[in-house]
Amino acid sequence: MLKQRVITGLLLAVVVFSAVLLLPSFWFGLAVLAVCLGGAWEWARLCGLESGGQRGLYVTGVAALAGLGAFTAFALDQIWPVVLGVLWWGGVLVVLAFYRPAGREGRILWRRYGLGSAGVLTLVPAFIALVWLHQVQPALVLYLILLTATADSAAYFAGRRFGRHKLAPRISPGKTREGLLGALIAIVPFGLLGAWYFGVIPALWFFFVCLCLVTALVSVAGDLFESVLKREAGAKDSGALLPGHGGILDRIDSLTAAAPVFLMGLLWGVIMAR
Template identity: 55%
Template sequence: MLRQRVVTAIAVIVPVFLLIAFAPSGVVAGFVLLVVALGAFEWARLGRFATKGTRAAFAVLVLAVPASLLLAWGGAGWTEMHAWVLWLGVVWWGLVFVGLPTYRPGLGAGTWGRWLLRGAAFPTLAPAALALVWLHASAPMLVIYLLLLVAAADTGAFVVGRRFGRSKLAPDISPGKTREGLLGTLAATVPVALVGAWGFGLLAMDALVFVLLGIVVALVSVAGDLQESVLKREAGAKDSGALLPGHGGILDRVDSLTAAAPVFAAGLLWTALFPQGGG
């Protein structure tokens, strides 16, 4: 299993990083929309749409939101129209943070709860997709940095939680996650954020803001992971899919990123750390 995970990771990570680093923004946008479509299809399965046809229709509906906005706004940069979608994502993840502690198993048993879980796909996937496209248009290295930051946060939580984890973080959602693991997230995030601040050539005060933003983004990424855990728990599924051998599905790999991307992009917009990109 470990060998399969490593082989799959290399086969996916290398092409994705090369795509982000060297492909034009239009190609990257197409790739992001493909990921959204695949993730939405998996979401439909977890949302208990019975047939492949209804799952595909749901995926198209979810995909239509970021696709139509990208077509309508074209290659424009950080305009006010873009900003409100990013802030919608921030508000959504604020609501998720408030709602997660109140979760109890069985949410999806009723009609209202089931449609709430299904509808969550829209504010989760659309702002994340648009944030990634705009970050790439601004500077491809911002996307690569974000991916490394989220990966470090996940790895830190896993390693520290497995070695020192005692106190459950959200036992009703994901029994394996611990408060100690959350500290591991912070421990792994700070060095990556510091290296990022140095790599982007930020001065002292801007670097401090950038590191603090990285910490916030890493903590928010945990909410993305937990939200998907709720979906899988309600569906009685271990993984969101089987597209990536040894890793599960698309959502299993991008769950943290869906929360991190809009918060990171909105944070950069708010702090004005980088010029507003476009084109």
């Protein structure tokens, strides 16, 4: 299993880095959209939409809203689809803090309509934010991917070594507060490196590092929210497309949360022009 996981991970890294660095933004956007729609297919199954027709209808709806959001953002120069994503993840933090498993009577409605709507709010703003970042500078996309990977890896190793207190025992018993702290500590030098690499003016270095910390924190929320989705569905993984890694959502859960927040922080701090 470990060998399979490593091989799949290396292949994914090659494909992702090649797509980010070599594809023009239009084709990169189509590739990201394809990944998001694959995630929407898995999301539909986890929401209880068992038939292919139901899942296809859900994916079609996500595709239509993604197209509308992209037109609004790139043709009309409106930022509100990404703002909606940021507000959504702010709300998710509250939901995670008070999460309780749904009762038997309310579970079907919660899964189909509550979590179904959540899929749109998760996937569409992330798609727009990633394409927006790529249009400005592809390196920003790679940096964001590496930022979420750094936070995830640091949380894992710090949690294994020092973990004592559960972060969200009702959602993901394996995550610890010590792991989260380790992730945030690891992000500080990564943020400083990013500020230097992207030529951020010294007066904004502190802001940029704080943005990276907030982005890492929200990426953990993305991971936890997907755990809620799988827990409600009684599933271990979102799918089986990626050997040793599960499904598409299992690989992009942190990134879908991080992308809108990172983009909005760059725009709000005037580190990146619209």
